[in-house]
Amino acid sequence: MDDCRKSGDRHSQEAFFRCAAVILPYLNPTELSSISSTCKTLYEISKPITARRTSDASRGFENLPIPFLKPTAAAAVSHSYSYFIYTPTQTFRVRDDLRQPWGSDDDARLEARPDPFLFRVEGATGCNCPSGCGECCPCSKADECLLTRECGPSCECDSGCGNRVTEGGVTVRLKIVKDERKGWCLHAAELITTGQFVCEYAGELLSTKEARQRQLTYDKIASSPALLVVREHLPSGNTCMRINIDATRIGNVARFINHSCDGGNLDMVVVRSSGSLLPRVCLFASRDIRENEELAFSYGEVGIKPNGQPCFCGSSSCIGILPSEDT
Numbered sequence: 001m002d003d004c005r006k007s008g009d010r011h012s013q014e015a016f017f018r019c020a021a022v023i024l025p026y027l028n029p030t031e032l033s034s035i036s037s038t039c040k041t042l043y044e045i046s047k048p049i050t051a052r053r054t055s056d057a058s059r060g061f062e063n064l065p066i067p068f069l070k071p072t073a074a075a076a077v078s079h080s081y082s083y084f085i086y087t088p089t090q091t092f093r094v095r096d097d098l099r100q101p102w103g104s105d106d107d108a109r110l111e112a113r114p115d116p117f118l119f120r121v122e123g124a125t126g127c128n129c130p131s132g133c134g135e136c137c138p139c140s141k142a143d144e145c146l147l148t149r150e151c152g153p154s155c156e157c158d159s160g161c162g163n164r165v166t167e168g169g170v171t172v173r174l175k176i177v178k179d180e181r182k183g184w185c186l187h188a189a190e191l192i193t194t195g196q197f198v199c200e201y202a203g204e205l206l207s208t209k210e211a212r213q214r215q216l217t218y219d220k221i222a223s224s225p226a227l228l229v230v231r232e233h234l235p236s237g238n239t240c241m242r243i244n245i246d247a248t249r250i251g252n253v254a255r256f257i258n259h260s261c262d263g264g265n266l267d268m269v270v271v272r273s274s275g276s277l278l279p280r281v282c283l284f285a286s287r288d289i290r291e292n293e294e295l296a297f298s299y300g301e302v303g304i305k306p307n308g309q310p311c312f313c314g315s316s317s318c319i320g321i322l323p324s325e326d327t
């Protein structure tokens with residue numbers, strides 16, 4: 001009888017720990033560390049989860065893992081990674097209670113890479129280049145104001161076409177490194193040459209009204225908001241389009257790129273793909289970037305607030321305060 005009870009207990013314990021391995025990847029760092037401190041077995045189950053989180057911020061969504069570099073002992077941080085929901089492409093506002101497993105064997109295999117184009121334009125025409133798309137491809141016409149055209153959903157070429165540079169995600173080696181003053185920073189983990197595509201700025205696409213509301217909240221509470229506003233201007237100087245992307249809660253690796261007052265080493269380019277309704281904001285190397293160099297761009301000159309956050313970009317043109325979006 002006693003043996004029976006013991007074996008029953010053992011079975012239910014085993015079932016519990018099997019469930020734990022499924023559930024723990026859905027926990028945020030605070031929940032994970034609190035549950036892992038309750039018993040040795042849960043601690044052992046949570047250790048590889050933390051290790052996998054540290055080894056790839058993109059949860060397997062990108063072509064290459066993007067590791068977090070362990071902060072030095074001097075840096076007072078409780079976790080060796082930063083927690084957010086990963087989206088490799090632009091997305092719409094997500095539910096506040098959305099959870100994404102991170103740290104399990106499966107990670108992104110559970111969710112396929114989402115379509116990079118949120119809306120397709122019905123009846124739009126694209127190219128039908130016979131063999132690969134080169135300079136003659138009608139889609140590849142770029143203009144001077146850092147606008148780029150790529151092949152897209154209305155084209156007959158396939159994903160191997162040379163004019164689909166940005167839609168497949170990150171193809172350069174990157175790493176995320178902790179800095180005591182700036183927080184997490186994105187670094188090159190290999191040489192990136194001038195003009196190479198680095199990453200899209202992916203996150204929640206917001207209406208201007210929602211972006212304004214979130215900015216007010218972030219001004220008060222968020223320590224590292226990642227709300228980007230990109231404006232397109234007519235030759236007259238008037239704004240003709242405004243794109244609001246918030247990567248604070250759900251975003252991709254671009255959310256780790258810090259500001260530099262001298263413009264940094266990245267160009268921000270609005271990319272339009274044939275047959276796709278919405279443009280995407282993409283970052284390209286503006287010069288050769290050495291391995292281990294930090295990636296940076298200018299957050300803009302809008303709305304410098306006297307009580308804004310201090311800037312530690314270290315450039316000779318640093319004005320000492322981070323630009324803040326004056327929404």
Ligand SMILES: C[S@@+](CC[C@H](N)C(=O)[O-])C[C@H]1O[C@@H](n2cnc3c(N)ncnc32)[C@H](O)[C@@H]1O
Nearest residue numbers: 182183184224225226256257258259311312313
């Ligand atoms: C988009 S996040 C960049 C990633 C951020 N460092 C992190 O740890 O998640 C923007 C925030 O990073 C910090 N930051 C960015 N550039 C900075 C700079 N030049 N100097 C100081 N802090 C900076 C500020 O806290 C800012 O609100």
